[in-house]
Amino acid sequence: MFEVxxxxxxxxxxxxxxxxxxxDAQYIIEDVQKxxxxxxxxxxxxxxxxIGYETQDMQWLLNTIQPIATVPLTLDSPDPAVLEMAFxxxxxxxxxxxxxxxxxxxxxxxxxxxxxxxxxxALCMDDSGMPGSxxxxxxxxxxxxxxxxxxxxxxxxxxxxxxxxxxxTDSNKGVMVLDAVRGIKTKYPEVHITGGLSNxxxxxxxxxxxxxxxxxxxxxxxxDSAIIDPLDEKIMGTIRTxxxxxxxxxxxxxxxxxxxxxxxxx
Amino acid sequence: xxxxxxxxxALINCDPDKLVGLVNAALAENVPAxxxxxxxxxxxxxxxxxxxxNGDMFIPEVLMAAKAMGECVIILKPLLGEDESxxxxxxxxxxxxxxxxxxxxxxxxxxxxxxxxxxxxxxxxIGPEDFVTQIKEKNAQIVCLSALLxxxxxxxxxxxxxxxxxxxxxxxxxxxxxxxxTQAFADEIGADGFAPDAGSAARFAKILVA
Numbered sequence: 001m002f003e004v005x006x007x008x009x010x011x012x013x014x015x016x017x018x019x020x021x022x023x024d025a026q027y028i029i030e031d032v033q034k035x036x037x038x039x040x041x042x043x044x045x046x047x048x049x050x051i052g053y054e055t056q057d058m059q060w061l062l063n064t065i066q067p068i069a070t071v072p073l074t075l076d077s078p079d080p081a082v083l084e085m086a087f088x089x090x091x092x093x094x095x096x097x098x099x100x101x102x103x104x105x106x107x108x109x110x111x112x113x114x115x116x117x118x119x120x121x122a123l124c125m126d127d128s129g130m131p132g133s134x135x136x137x138x139x140x141x142x143x144x145x146x147x148x149x150x151x152x153x154x155x156x157x158x159x160x161x162x163x164x165x166x167x168x169t170d171s172n173k174g175v176m177v178l179d180a181v182r183g184i185k186t187k188y189p190e191v192h193i194t195g196g197l198s199n200x201x202x203x204x205x206x207x208x209x210x211x212x213x214x215x216x217x218x219x220x221x222x223x224d225s226a227i228i229d230p231l232d233e234k235i236m237g238t239i240r241t242x243x244x245x246x247x248x249x250x251x252x253x254x255x256x257x258x259x260x261x262x263x264x265x266x
Numbered sequence: 267x268x269x270x271x272x273x274x275x276a277l278i279n280c281d282p283d284k285l286v287g288l289v290n291a292a293l294a295e296n297v298p299a300x301x302x303x304x305x306x307x308x309x310x311x312x313x314x315x316x317x318x319x320n321g322d323m324f325i326p327e328v329l330m331a332a333k334a335m336g337e338c339v340i341i342l343k344p345l346l347g348e349d350e351s352x353x354x355x356x357x358x359x360x361x362x363x364x365x366x367x368x369x370x371x372x373x374x375x376x377x378x379x380x381x382x383x384x385x386x387x388x389x390x391x392i393g394p395e396d397f398v399t400q401i402k403e404k405n406a407q408i409v410c411l412s413a414l415l416x417x418x419x420x421x422x423x424x425x426x427x428x429x430x431x432x433x434x435x436x437x438x439x440x441x442x443x444x445x446x447x448t449q450a451f452a453d454e455i456g457a458d459g460f461a462p463d464a465g466s467a468a469r470f471a472k473i474l475v476a
Contacts, residue, residue: 012416012446049416049446078417102366129366129390168325169369202369203325 002243003225004236005074005095005194006032006040009065011049011057020050020057025064032065038230038263039240042095043069045086046076058082062089074121074227078105080112087116095119097227098161099148101126101140106147114151121159121194122148124180130163137162137180138187145188155188159225161195167210168203174214178221185222193218194225197235212238219246237264270305277310278317280327282334289338299345304382307335308354311380315465318377325373328464332376354382355475358400359410360392362421367414370444370464374410377468383408383475394421394428401434407475410467411457413444422447423455430456439474443467 008031011017019027032043045065047057054077065073072092077083083096096116099109100123113120124131124140131137141160148158162180165173181193200214201207212235215226219242230236241264244255258264273292276285292302314331317323323331359375361367368390375387386404388396401409409429411422422442429435439458442451452460458474461467 051416051420104364125366127366127391129368166325166369169329169373171326205321205324 001041001248002219002239003041003192003194004039004230004239005042005044005097005225005227006035006038006230007044007196007227008035008229008231009043009061010046010076012046017049020047020061023060028061028064029068032068035230036070038233039236040230041071042074043071044074044076044097044227046097047082048077054079054082055085058086059089062086066091078108080108083112087118093117093119095121095159097121098123099144100124101143103127110147110151113148113153116153118153119157119159120148120153121161123161124163130165131180134176134179134183137177138183141180141184141191142187145191154190156190156192159192159194160184162193164195164197164199164214166202167200174200174217178217181218181221181223192225193223194227195223196227198228208232208234211235215239216242219243233263240264270301270309273302273306274310274313277307277331277334278313278323280330280334282330282337285334286337286341289341293341293345299342300347303339303342303346307338308380308382311335311377312469315377315381315468318465319463319469328373328377332380335380354384355408355471356404356406357383357385357408357410357471358388358397358404358406359385359412360388360397360400361390361412361414362418362425363391363393364421365413365415365418366390367412367444370414371410371412373464374412374443374461374467377464378410378471381468381472383468383471394425397425398428398432398434401429401438402432406438408439408441408471410441410443410471413442413447416446419444419446419451422457426456441467441471441474 011020045061047054047061050057072094073090074095074097075083075086076097096118098121102125122144124137145155162177164177167173197211197215201210240254240258243249244252249255273288289302318328357378359371361371375385379385388400411425413419413422426440441459442457443461449460459470461470
């Protein structure tokens with residue numbers, strides 16, 4: 001089954017920031033419940049946008065969300081101190097968002113992750129910037145898997161983000177990331193592939209059809225998770241339909257359930 | 267008689283072959299290279315910038331138009347006087363320290379070049395002291411700071427503070443941009459300007475040095 005990491009609880013979104021600033025717990029609770037009902041399998045929590053308030057905002061958000069969370073949380077911060085606090089607050093095994101090969105981030109995250117029971121998103125980013133080829137992405141994923149294995153995080157707990165780049169700036173960016181995903185999955189069949197999708201359509205009109213078509217291709221290549229807005233019914237419908245077509249839906253039950261509920265439509 | 271509108275149209279329609287043909291034909295008619303550059307190409311890219319700003323043209327089209335213009339500039343360059351090719355303004359652009367995003371910055375850089383400015387694109391992850399050094403070295407009139415992360419936005423302020431400390435603030439105008447950056451943030455950190463897209467960034471830069 002495709003894993004949907006719901007991206008909505010992020011203080012860089014205006015309404016979430018307002019709710020956090022005014023301690024409007026009801027708004028946050030309703031948003032999380034809607035994401036869960038829509039099929040989110042993780043709820044991402046990012047409290048980074050109000051500079052200087054990340055610790056207290058994260059703490060308040062987790063206190064608000066934890067009692068009603070039916071799925072595990074994705075703790076989203078570059079700061080190991082914030083993550084350490086958050087890690088102690090959650091009940092279900094969380095996902096950590098994220099580690100990368102950027103030296104500063106890598107050196108800060110490894111001691112935090114060492115010995116912890118968690119899933120982790122690993123970005124194919126290093127100090128030279130965005131990857132420039134499929135081989136480059138594969139090599140970075142390879143390093144990340146090996147380094148994380150060394151500190152006791154199993155390959156099946158790693159979610160590689162190959163970093164989707166805009167096709168508007170280079171017509172080959174779609175094929176590049178698709179090839180990379182196939183290469184990573186060939187080498188590490190148990191590793192997960194996740195990431196944001198909407199970067200692919202940056203700079204082009206009618207972005208949603210690009211995003212939906214792209215997620216289908218990415219799933220075919222081996223992507224089995226994404227960080228998206230689960231309240232976007234059309235992309236969720238595309239994902240569930242693709243899941244069915246890829247033998248992840250016995251007797252097409254989830255598809256039919258979605259159609260009857262009115263969330264999957266042609 | 268050369269029709270600069272036809273040249274502008276070829277640029278807007280992303281037709282490099284036609285554009286190069288028109289430029290060569292104009293040169294054969296003894297139209298001054300500087301007029302072809304300013305009244306044909308730069309004027310055409312101004313329209314491209316406006317169309318991008320209004321959502322009528324998209325990044326791949328703008329890239330193709332800029333590429334077509336670039337081919338023509340190669341033809342024109344040997345025929346231009348030194349002052350004629352560098353009078354649009356001297357710009358330094360880079361992404362601030364801790365931030366590795368380069369796509370937006372490169373688009374802005376390309377649009378400013380197409381607007382006739384001399385652009386020094388100094389890369390990503392650039393520390394405040396490096397911006398200061400580059401401003402001095404290149405004698406820049408405008409410095410453009412890019413940040414795509416909420417975590418690196420404060421570095422924009424630190425960079426501006428370093429420019430002030432170095433006593434260069436009166437020499438350069440500071441422009442800021444990047445997805446999370448807003449006009450309010452630009453005002454708060456004491457920048458001279460903010461632009462939401464590459465087309466308006468180039469237009470605004472021209473106003474700043476006018």
